Every structure is written in C-alpha cells, then in structure tokens.
Amino acid sequence: MNFDDTPQEAEFRSIARQWIDANAPKELEAELSKSSLGRIRLHDRDIVEVGKAWQKKKAEAGWACLHWPKEYGGRGASPIERVIWQQEEGVYGKLTQPFQIGEGMCGPTVMAYGSEEAKRRYLPKLASGEEIWCQLFSEPAGGSDVAGLRTRAERRDGEWIVNGQKIWTSGAHYSDYGLLITRTDPNVPKHKGLTMFFLDMKSRGVEVRPIKQANGMQEFNEVYFSDVVIPDSQRLGQVGDGWNVSLTTLMNERMSIGARLATGFPEMFEFCADLMLEGRPAIDDRAARSKLASWAVKASGLKYTSYRAISALSRGERPGPENSIGKLVAGSMLQDIATYAMDLEGAAGVLTGADEEEARGQFQQMLLSSPSMRIAGGTDEILRNIIAERVLGLPGDIRVDKHVPFNKIPTRGRT
Incomplete structure (x- = not known):
C-alpha cells in the first residue's frame, strides 16, 4: 500500500x-491535548454542549459524517x-465523543435496515449533532452473550410493548x-428470536440510572x-432477524472502537523522557526502553491494521471480524501502559488533582478506566474467539445451547 497522498488527496487535506x-x-x-488518559476533561465547559456546537459547525460546512x-x-x-x-482534526476530534456511537454504530445500522423515510428523518440530525444516539445491547443476565438477552418485546395492535x-x-x-x-x-434458539428497534x-x-465509575x-x-410502546415503523429488519441486524452494528462498533481507542503510548513516551529516576531520565533505563520499544511496535501494528480495514472499505466491503484485532490489542495495551506508569511514579501515582503535576493522576485515571475498555464492544475472550473462528478459521467452541429453544435453556435455580 502506498501511504503518500495522491494529488487529489493532498488537495483535500489542504x-x-x-x-x-x-x-x-x-x-x-x-485541555484536549491533555485529556486522552482515561477521560476527556474540560474544567469549565460541558463536553456534550461543546461537542454539539463543534458538530453543528462541521455539519453546516459539510465536514460531519464525511463518508x-x-x-x-x-x-x-x-x-x-x-x-x-x-x-487533520486531531485533538478536536475528541469533541465528537458523544456522537461516536451514533455515527459509528447506530447510523450505519439505520442506513442498512431503516426505511427511506426513517433515514431521511433521523440520519441528518444524527450527523449534525442535533440528536444523540446510544446502543442498548448488554444485559445483567447476559454478560458477554448478547444473544442471551431477556428484554421482551410483545406485539400488540400494530405496536410493540417492551419490558x-x-x-x-x-x-x-x-x-x-x-x-x-x-x-x-x-x-426458538436464542440467536433466532431477536428483533431490532430504535426508540x-x-x-x-x-x-x-447512571452508574458511578471508579474514576469518578x-x-x-x-x-x-416498563411497558414502553414502540411503533412497528421503528423496527429495523425482519421480526426474528435481529441477530443479523446486530452484526452490522457490532462489526461497525469494533472498527470504530479499535480505530479510535487511545493506547496511551505517546503520553507514556513523553512521560519517560521527562521523568527522572535516580538522577537520569527514565527513558535511559534499559528495562523502560524495552517496554517502550514493544509498545511502539504494537502501536505501529494497530495503525497499519486500521489502514488495511480502510482499504477494504474503499473497495465497498462491510467491516469484518478482523477489526476485533485493533480493539483487543489497544484495550490490553492501555492497561499495561497505565500499570507500568503507576509503577514508575511510585507513591506519587496515588495523587490526583488540578494542583499536581500534569502527569500525576492522569495515568491513575487511565488505569481506573482501562478495565471498561476491555469489556465495552466485546470482552477480550469474545474477541479472541471471533479472531480464532472467523479470521483464522479455527474450530468453534462447543455450544450445548445452539439448537435449544431459549425458554428451555437452564438458568441458575432452574432444574
């Protein structure tokens, strides 16, 4: 692949x-330049409101949801x-965080399965930031098994009642x-009795009900x-075909997360160059350099794996299972880097706050948020199975519930 801009691409970049x-x-x-380690932090501004203003400005000039x-x-x-x-958008791209799920996951699903009326009504407002979308998949009883969901939708007089x-x-x-x-x-078996809606x-x-996280x-x-009414016009795909519809969402999700997830490597490299250990920069330590070299290789691999996915899209292909690689590697790398940074900081790593040195507390926030990155969009175990089965062609896990009707699958306390 040639990574140099063509004349047309160079003009577009300019x-x-x-x-x-x-x-x-x-x-x-x-502020945005210092906010990639665990959370985007704006001291005096609401990230959603600031993001909406930036997204609207981009949309009015034709720079939102370019593809x-x-x-x-x-x-x-x-x-x-x-x-x-x-x-080129660089750090300002962080302002689009509230819209990433809508733009990267929900929008493509509505585009693939929604009616023309729905697409023209909802997608432009999603692109402009006027309306924000979320993705309602995971459930307490299902864990990483999306198809194990129990939220019910019952048809009644042309509408659906959801509980x-x-x-x-x-x-x-x-x-x-x-x-x-x-x-x-x-x-019917759990993968076959599902239906997708938007509401x-x-x-x-x-x-x-918001969930309070460890990083604050x-x-x-x-x-x-509770008895939520959804019109049938807001159904995406056929009744019972929700699993196939969800695959469009999930493939786009893993590509979106894998392409955007910060690894912390640039910040870690700068930190090691500035941190003094026993009178010399940490980067002069052989063990630290070895760690940095390993992460540099992974960061480069993530970059070019992402480019490979982009090349596939340019050929008109749908995002595939190989996009699980980026998310799997980036998630664990984020946690490893945060852990090592905390080790280097020692007792100072427990400090956080505006009055501390900039590096203090940032890696702490990164470490506290990193476990969620290894769960959101598919756990490490799920991603490894996808890569093994759908990319490498290895035999799949044995599934004893594959052909069993969902209401016949045993649960804890049931015989």
Whole structure:
C-alpha cells in the first residue's frame, strides 16, 4: 500500500486543514491535548454542549459524517478522505465523543435496515449533532452473550410493548434515541428470536440510572423499560432477524472502537523522557526502553491494521471480524501502559488533582478506566474467539445451547 497522498488527496487535506485552522475552538486545544488518559476533561465547559456546537459547525460546512451520502447529512467522501479528515482534526476530534456511537454504530445500522423515510428523518440530525444516539445491547443476565438477552418485546395492535433492562449503556443519560435489541420469540434458539428497534429515549416507561465509575465519571448507565410502546415503523429488519441486524452494528462498533481507542503510548513516551529516576531520565533505563520499544511496535501494528480495514472499505466491503484485532490489542495495551506508569511514579501515582503535576493522576485515571475498555464492544475472550473462528478459521467452541429453544435453556435455580 502506498501511504503518500495522491494529488487529489493532498488537495483535500489542504482544504480540510484550512477550514479547521479557521474554525476550530482553539481555546480548548491545551485541555484536549491533555485529556486522552482515561477521560476527556474540560474544567469549565460541558463536553456534550461543546461537542454539539463543534458538530453543528462541521455539519453546516459539510465536514460531519464525511463518508455518509449527502442526502443523509454526509459528504459522500471516500474512506481515505475520512481518514485524512480525522488526521487533520486531531485533538478536536475528541469533541465528537458523544456522537461516536451514533455515527459509528447506530447510523450505519439505520442506513442498512431503516426505511427511506426513517433515514431521511433521523440520519441528518444524527450527523449534525442535533440528536444523540446510544446502543442498548448488554444485559445483567447476559454478560458477554448478547444473544442471551431477556428484554421482551410483545406485539400488540400494530405496536410493540417492551419490558426489561439494559446495562453499561454509554451516554444513555444524554441520548435522544437508542438502538434496542429485544427478544420477540422465546420458543426458538436464542440467536433466532431477536428483533431490532430504535426508540425515543424520552418515551414513557424508559428510566435511565447512571452508574458511578471508579474514576469518578458517570459515562455508563442502567436503562429500565416498563411497558414502553414502540411503533412497528421503528423496527429495523425482519421480526426474528435481529441477530443479523446486530452484526452490522457490532462489526461497525469494533472498527470504530479499535480505530479510535487511545493506547496511551505517546503520553507514556513523553512521560519517560521527562521523568527522572535516580538522577537520569527514565527513558535511559534499559528495562523502560524495552517496554517502550514493544509498545511502539504494537502501536505501529494497530495503525497499519486500521489502514488495511480502510482499504477494504474503499473497495465497498462491510467491516469484518478482523477489526476485533485493533480493539483487543489497544484495550490490553492501555492497561499495561497505565500499570507500568503507576509503577514508575511510585507513591506519587496515588495523587490526583488540578494542583499536581500534569502527569500525576492522569495515568491513575487511565488505569481506573482501562478495565471498561476491555469489556465495552466485546470482552477480550469474545474477541479472541471471533479472531480464532472467523479470521483464522479455527474450530468453534462447543455450544450445548445452539439448537435449544431459549425458554428451555437452564438458568441458575432452574432444574
């Protein structure tokens, strides 16, 4: 692959750079540059409101959701142009965090399975940041087994009545709409009785309860559904075909997470160059250099694996299981780097706060948030199975429940 810009790509990059230079909120650049370790932190501004303003400005100029068709709020740009934009947007891309689930996961699913009316109504407002979307998949009883979900949707007079619970829903507390997978037929095997919908998060019977995280943030939520009414027009795909619909969401999710997940390596390299250990920079220590070299190789591998996925998209292919590689490697790398940084800091690593040195507390936040990164979008174990079975072609795990109706699968306490 040739990584140099073609003349057309170079022109696109120049235009994008000029627009960003003229329009980016440069007063936030310093804060955004220091906020990649665990959480995006703006001291005096609400990240959602600031993000909406930046997203709206981009949309009005044709820079939001570049790869989407123009009629749905995009620019009709190529996958390579999308990458060029992300490179030039740089730290300001962190302001799009509230929209990443909608743009990277929900939007492509609505585009693939929604009616033309739904696509023209919802996608432009998603692209412009007017409406934020979340993804309602995980459940307390299912864990990493998405198909083990128990949230029920029952058809009644042309509508669907939903009851159940979801958990670990990122951004549900500020989302306007959500992509919801439910069980509509418990009498068939678990992967076959599912149906996908989208719903208004302000609907009667929807209750969102934030989950307090170890790092002090509240990004995840529990969501309860009590007799929530969803019109059949908000169904995505056929009744009972929700698993196939969800694969579109999940493949896009792993590509989106794997491409955007910070590993902490640039910050770690700078930290080791500045930190003094026994009178010399930590980077002069042989063990530290060995660690840095290993992470540099992984960071490079992640970069070019992402480019390979982009090349596949440029050929019109759907995101595939190989995108699980980026998320798997980046998640564990994030945790390893944070752990080693805390070891180097020693007792100072427990300190955090605005009055401390900039490095103090940042790796602590990174370490506290890193376990969630190894769960969100598929646990390490799930991703390894996907890579083994669908990329390497190895035999699949034995599944004793594969052909068993969902309501016949034993649960704890049931004989």
